[in-house]
Amino acid sequence: xxxxxxxxxxxxxxxxxxxxxxxxxxxxxxxxxxxxxxxxxxxxxxxxxxxxxxxxxxxxxxxxxxxxxxxxxxxxxxxxxxxxxxxxxxxxxxxxxxxxxxxxxxxxxxxxxxxxxxxxxxxxxxxxxxxxxxxxxxxxxxxxxxxxxxxxxxxxxxxxxxxxxxxxxxxxxxxxxxxxxxxxxxxxxxxxxxxxxxxxxxxxxxxxxxxxxxxxxxxxxxxxxxxxxxxxxxxxxxxxxxxxxxxxxxxxxxxxxxxxxxxxxxxxxxxxxxxxxxxxxxxxxxxxxxxxxxxxxxxxxxxxxxxxxxxxxxxxxxxxxxxxxxxxxxxxxxxxxxxxxxxxxxxxxxxxxxxxxxxxxxxxxxxxxxxxxxxxxxxxxxxxxxxxxxxxxxxxxxxxxxxxxxxxxxxxxxxxxxxxxxxxxxxxxxxxxxxxxxxxxxxxxxxxxxxxxxxxxxxxxxxxxxxxxxxxxxxxxxxxxxxxxxxxxxxxxxxxxxxxxxxxxxxxxxxxxxxxxxxxxxxxxxxxxxxxxxxxxxxxxxxxxxxxxxxxxxxxxxxxxxxxxxxxxxxxxxxxxxxxxxxxxxxxxxxxxxxx
Amino acid sequence: xxxxxxxxxxxxxxxxxxxxxxxxxxxxxxxxxxxxxxxxxxxxxxxxxxxxxxxxxxxxxxxxxxxxxxxxxxxxxxxxxxxxxxxxxxxxxxxxxxxxxxxxxxxxxxxxxxxxxx
Numbered sequence: 001x002x003x004x005x006x007x008x009x010x011x012x013x014x015x016x017x018x019x020x021x022x023x024x025x026x027x028x029x030x031x032x033x034x035x036x037x038x039x040x041x042x043x044x045x046x047x048x049x050x051x052x053x054x055x056x057x058x059x060x061x062x063x064x065x066x067x068x069x070x071x072x073x074x075x076x077x078x079x080x081x082x083x084x085x086x087x088x089x090x091x092x093x094x095x096x097x098x099x100x101x102x103x104x105x106x107x108x109x110x111x112x113x114x115x116x117x118x119x120x121x122x123x124x125x126x127x128x129x130x131x132x133x134x135x136x137x138x139x140x141x142x143x144x145x146x147x148x149x150x151x152x153x154x155x156x157x158x159x160x161x162x163x164x165x166x167x168x169x170x171x172x173x174x175x176x177x178x179x180x181x182x183x184x185x186x187x188x189x190x191x192x193x194x195x196x197x198x199x200x201x202x203x204x205x206x207x208x209x210x211x212x213x214x215x216x217x218x219x220x221x222x223x224x225x226x227x228x229x230x231x232x233x234x235x236x237x238x239x240x241x242x243x244x245x246x247x248x249x250x251x252x253x254x255x256x257x258x259x260x261x262x263x264x265x266x267x268x269x270x271x272x273x274x275x276x277x278x279x280x281x282x283x284x285x286x287x288x289x290x291x292x293x294x295x296x297x298x299x300x301x302x303x304x305x306x307x308x309x310x311x312x313x314x315x316x317x318x319x320x321x322x323x324x325x326x327x328x329x330x331x332x333x334x335x336x337x338x339x340x341x342x343x344x345x346x347x348x349x350x351x352x353x354x355x356x357x358x359x360x361x362x363x364x365x366x367x368x369x370x371x372x373x374x375x376x377x378x379x380x381x382x383x384x385x386x387x388x389x390x391x392x393x394x395x396x397x398x399x400x401x402x403x404x405x406x407x408x409x410x411x412x413x414x415x416x417x418x419x420x421x422x423x424x425x426x427x428x429x430x431x432x433x434x435x436x437x438x439x440x441x442x443x444x445x446x447x448x449x450x451x452x453x454x455x456x457x458x459x460x461x462x463x464x465x466x467x468x469x470x471x472x473x474x475x476x477x478x479x480x481x482x483x484x485x486x487x488x489x490x491x492x493x494x495x496x497x498x499x500x501x502x503x504x505x506x507x508x509x510x511x512x513x514x515x516x517x518x519x520x521x522x523x524x525x526x527x528x529x530x531x532x533x534x535x536x537x538x539x540x541x542x543x544x545x546x547x548x549x550x551x552x553x554x555x556x557x558x559x560x561x562x563x564x565x566x567x568x569x570x571x572x573x574x575x576x577x578x579x580x581x582x583x584x585x586x587x588x589x590x591x592x593x594x595x596x
Numbered sequence: 597x598x599x600x601x602x603x604x605x606x607x608x609x610x611x612x613x614x615x616x617x618x619x620x621x622x623x624x625x626x627x628x629x630x631x632x633x634x635x636x637x638x639x640x641x642x643x644x645x646x647x648x649x650x651x652x653x654x655x656x657x658x659x660x661x662x663x664x665x666x667x668x669x670x671x672x673x674x675x676x677x678x679x680x681x682x683x684x685x686x687x688x689x690x691x692x693x694x695x696x697x698x699x700x701x702x703x704x705x706x707x708x709x710x711x712x713x714x
Contacts, residue, residue, distance in 0.1 A: 099652065099655075100648060100649065100651075100652035103645060103648060103649045103652070104645065105645070105646060105649055106642060106646075181649050183649050183650075183652035183653040183656060184652065184653075184656045184657065185656060185658070187656065187657065187658075237657065238657060241657030241658070241661075242657075242675075245661070496678070497678070498678050499678065571677075571678060572675055572676070574678065575676045575677060575678050575680065575681065576676055580681050581678040581679075581681060
């Protein structure tokens with residue numbers, strides 16, 4: 001009900017009393033305003049309350065959601081579109097034809113929670129019966145000394161797992177594990193390397209590479225976005241197996257301590273096979289030798305093809321000859337001084353077994369007969385600076401770039417100073433050491449018409465470009481000389497009908513730790529390129545301390561040891577790679593293409 | 597008019613609620629199905645990788661070499677040799693077809709040969 005501002009009764013009364021009626025009006029106005037103010041205030045307060053509640057609700061919803069997200073276990077989105085899944089597995093490794101070299105298998109790890117174990121003593125005894133490497137007393141002590149968690153075994157076979165299940169103790173638990181498996185056993189062990197467990201948890205464990213390709217390309221293999229695509233190597237499984245078989249046979253027959261072989265495609269730089277003996281099983285990688293007196297080569301883990309830095313001997317002579325031809329100092333038929341022995345300062349340079357091929361020899365014959373003195377004279381014509389530059393361009397001054405973790409560590413041993421006597425000794429492969437891999441890359445440059453290609457263990461698609469280190473003409477002349485070594489020279493046992501093997505032998509005395517050289521310990525190398533008319537592959541075979549005892553006296557030259565092994569390898573392996581022999585089989589009634 | 601509108605919208609609300617309820621359960625069922633399928637895919641994939649590993653293990657070169665040696669009597673497998681490459685010239689031409697006999701031939705007075713002479 002609305003109260004009038006000037007109620008007539010009160011106004012009349014006021015007038016009668018002689019008061020000002022306006023005060024009544026003002027009083028009423030004031031009361032009316034107060035009512036209005038109270039109403040508005042109540043409404044505003046209600047609005048504020050609603051707004052406040054809304055804000056609180058909104059923020060607590062957001063907060064609760066955030067808390068929930070932070071506290072819950074992550075789950076895969078269930079309604080995701082197929083195709084773009086992430087595979088949290090280490091990628092497989094395959095050979096160049098897609099045959100499996102390394103893959104993963106699911107297995108289990110065994111651990112114990114002694115707090116809930118019913119019968120620790122009995123469990124310890126039963127576990128010791130299952131796993132022969134464990135002792136019951138040890139296990140029992142670990143179960144009873146108050147710890148709440150004990151790792152027992154990193155991987156179990158399904159049979160062992162079943163046996164552990166049969167113990168039936170609630171304190172024994174299994175954690176899923178992914179295990180790296182190398183189905184081919186020792187095959188290409190030095191290339192693959194091996195893996196071990198990194199950070200370990202109950203639900204999973206990290207698999208990390210510890211050597212070889214597994215370590216060098218660890219990031220690529222562990223990349224979840226590439227987990228589904230296997231890593232394809234340039235290795236050919238069948239060729240690798242054949243080379244390992246033949247190399248092992250050769251090593252055993254020649255009583256060698258170790259052996260290595262590298263087969264490389266000269267055009268692409270792909271390494272088709274890389275073997276080093278003795279070898280190991282990457283599924284059960286042996287521990288490194290900790291004995292300080294032992295040589296690194298004594299461990300089967302040592303990769304002779306990449307880590308074995310040896311003086312490579314006469315195989316280096318072709319580089320001096322090729323460089324001299326490239327510089328125009330000599331031609332293949334130029335006669336050079338080869339009068340042995342040669343006196344240089346206080347050094348005397350001799351030929352093998354004190355022979356003398358001189359007084360003059362053509363450059364081709366220097367290579368064919370493997371004359372130290374002739375090579376020394378060629379090297380002196382070139383000079384130290386140019387010789388160093390050339391060897392550098394062939395990659396002999398730095399570690400090889402192959403994708404093995406061992407490769408960067410295997411730096412060649414180069415003399416600090418380079419006086420002329422070093423020029424002389426280096427020209428026939430002494431005084432400076434490099435790995436067979438360096439030699440393979442350099443010979444591949446000669447075989448590839450003078451273009452140096454980086455060696456790789458990964459399959460390459462398409463043509464590869466490289467750096468030209470010599471002209472095509474020089475490279476062809478060098479291959480022709482190497483062919484001469486096999487047809488008329490020191491590597492006559494290396495002839496394989498149809499495959500025109502060209503190569504150079506190298507016999508280097510092993511250096512003693514105390515200085516000087518051993519009389520009866522050698523490293524024999526045969527570096528070959530085949531077929532000579534159109535070189536496609538380079539094969540390096542190195543034998544460590546071989547002795548050929550088939551003759552009346554022991555022979556230690558590469559021509560009798562590494563060369564026959566290499567020849568057998570080429571004879572067996574070339575057809576596998578689809579290389580046709582130049583010698584056609586006799587065909588009685590062949591049809592000859594003719595036109596008129 | 598108004599009450600009709602109210603009733604209609606109320607009915608629509610009930611219908612929509614029913615539809616949303618059904619969709620919700622259908623979605624959950626589909627998700628469950630997808631999860632089961634994905635589990636199945638994962639299991640199959642694992643089985644596949646085990647079988648691939650097994651295949652690689654059974655086909656490892658040393659085993660094949662041993663098997664070839666053991667079964668040499670039956671299979672006679674030898675390593676590949678350079679001399680085994682052939683030339684196109686070694687492939688024989690297809691044998692010419694026997695010409696069609698279309699000339700009339702007199703067979704009167706002839707006797708069929710006994711079976712044993714054929």
